[in-house]
Amino acid sequence: MNTGTKLGLKIGLYGGIIAVYVSVIGMIEAFAERDMIRGVVSLGHVLLFTIIVTTGYLAVRSLDQAINPAHVEDKKKISRGQALFTGLIAGLVVAAMIAILALIAEPLKVREVLVNVSPALLEVLTLGQGIPTGAVLLLVLSALLGATGGLIFVLPPIGRKAITSAFIWVVFLGMLSDLIRVTLSRPSIPSAIPRLLVTSNGLSVSGAVIVAVAAALLAIYGRTWQAKARAKIESLPLSGQKAVRYSGWGLVLLLLVFLPGIVGRFPSEVLVNIGFYVLMGFGINIVVGMAGMLDLGYVAFFAVGAYSMALLTTSDARLLGSIQMNFWTALPIVIVITGLAGLLVGAPVLKMRGDYLAIVTLGFGEIARFLALSDWFKPWLGGAQGIIKIPNITIGNFEFIGPQQLYYLFLVASLIVLFISYRVKSSRVGRAWVAMREDEDVAEAMGINTVYYKLLAFGMGAMIASVSGAIFAAKLGTIYPHSFNVFVSITALSLLIVGGMGSIPGVIVGAAVLVGLPELLREFSEFRFLLYGALLIIMMILKPEGFIPSERRARELHEEDRAQDAWLKQAVTPAANPGSSD
């Protein structure tokens, strides 16, 4: 057996395992409910086909690496024929595994154990053609898709980039087609435009073509346009450059201000949910990202914020001693209370090492929930029924009722916290945190009072979370202990890891993607934590610094690589530095 066949089989097997996994887990079926391009292909099929194409691509890549171990980007030694063949084999193997699943599902009554292997799934897997024809069709189609994946690898880089970006944009906008349709359907826009681009279920064919062509063009020419624009800006005098930069930020701000009006009510609700996590993300970024203390009980501070706000403002007569304050007078008290709670949690765990700290804070989070649920605290916290009748937030006569109003609250709060985060980051405090994160003992030896700075991090993180919690309480009007489970902490942690620990823009992007997308896609939300879990693993293995890394953190994590590079250079040119032979 030659290397091409062998690698095709091997990588195809891995791809097949993944394809079968997403099938039996129910993802394909759930995603199949939504069309990406109306009447042409559903999201479920897109997921399946993407796996097959990627498998073909990866098989050919590993073949390339086997033949060309030095991995010089431009000098590929494999021919188109080889790529086609290996990709084809890989695609066939994936399809064969799916076909086997489809074939055995009915006779072996797989569904009695694996609940998601339903007739609907089988229909999706066999492309709606029933088992014998569908299976054959699937095999042929997958072979073609695998071969396509292989061919994409041997394309010149620019072509590869164009295809990937066209594909990604079509999928992305296909997923958001509802949002696009709602946004575009308004009197000021001629109705021909939304009709051209989107349908009630996915993009229209013409829309998909337009998006694909635009994305491909952007991928091919984008770089040169960008370079030209940059050159033009740089040729301006300094004041002009500044003006361009400020007007850029001004535009972003303007967009943010008018966003809820542009997108409408339901997307505003999503924006508000993102807002909760942006705020919490800023807070956890201080504790975990900057100070390097892995806090898994972060939800406890969110809960303390929400509960203290609820207690101070509620008109619920069941509870002892309700005070019925106004939101704005209560807010500073809430922040102080939660800050103290942060110190209280922080103090006992000061001496603990990273991993113990994580588990203990997780424990604190759970304890907070158990206590809120218990009969013991029921007279004060309302037990499992929680606290009701929390009034809305008002300024004068203006009431923050709907998401479109609450959005502005988050915008202002986020901007304030963003400002604080930026200022703290490069201040003495921020640098002390970073020093502690990199090496606590050395930091202490350099005169940093680690006790003080750790408590400060805990306190600040808690206070920021409390603002989020306070608005949460006021928004819902009712809070229960069940809203404050460990998944909140995990979401906050995931968005931090995906965005990049210690990275402030990372928090915003992470929250938008990890919280926003599952809210917009109902099918997605069931698999939300599955994907978070997978993301955490994959990010840690492949890209521990996150997608928008803070520079310093990236340096820390790749220290070893750099050391190795230095060593390699030394080994390659021993004559250049003869003194280092020992």
Added chain:
Amino acid sequence: MIDVVRTRFMDRFSWVGLLLWLLRAGVLILVLWGSINTLLSGKYSIDNWISLIIAGLAQGSIYALIALGYSLVYGILFMINFAHGEVFMAGAFTAYFVARYHASTGFLERNPLLSVIIWLAVAALVSTIVAVLLERLAYRPLRNAPRLVPLITAIGASFFLQYTFRGLYGSGFKSFPEIEPLQGTWSVAGVNVSIVQVVVLLAAVVLMIGLNWFVERTKTGKAMRAVAEDKEIAALMGIDVDRVIVTTFAIGGLLAGAAGIFRGLYQPQGISAFMGFIPGLKAFTAAVLGGIGNIPGAMVGGLFLGVFESIGPNLILEGLGIPGANQLRDAIAIVLLVFVLIFRPQGILGERLAEEKA
């Protein structure tokens, strides 16, 4: 100025120290006060306490089996395998389907013992596979990464596994079929003891003795101890370190799988994809309690935690006049973890690890 700053800093240091001392004294007083109150009130007889303790031991032996997995892995890699609770869940959840099949075909009624042994084998096998895959796919690529990186991976793995099994087997609670011979109670010296508790306790003890024999007496066990002592030297001595690590994960998985079945027998309700989270946290508590990385420690810690959790709410909390004390069972286990980590991080039996390998 510097002096002022320094004295301020010294003050803060002693503040934290003072706080911890107050906490220690306060907890001690509360525990004593609660216990004495309950004992004086005479609400529970000696028999009550004995059955609570035996129930606690049975529950604790399950924690101990899971805790061994944490401890074995920690002893070798110095990482907390946060997803170990899910390894426990995976075995039990899969074996549930075998059990259901046995119950529906009547095999269970005819051969109860054989049936349970098959469940045990299935659960142990599945848990072992999950544990080994976890090591191979998630942890091995990160062997030399900074400490928090594998921990975050493990947290991700934990949620990934929970939702994977939820997707595979569906959400909702399932219950293991009842086994006729294990129902009912034995009466020993006037105290009623439930049979299933005794069986679970004995089976767990047998497994623990087996593990001890394996680690102390076999060549692989010796290799494990060598790797735990020093990975590099062990490698120089010709030990395949990767293989030893996989073996360690496999053994941890096997014990966790068995624990899953015991849990299924002991508390038939409540098999679900999320069943591993709280027991995992408690088993970690047990491992820390006994001194993490220490095998007898994990056993002692597990049993102690089980008993503490069983009698704690009635003994301490009721004496303090806290209503609904049994709701706080999970909470006091976690509080125990916090206190152990604050005041005696090396655990009951662990003396060297905290110092050397921290």
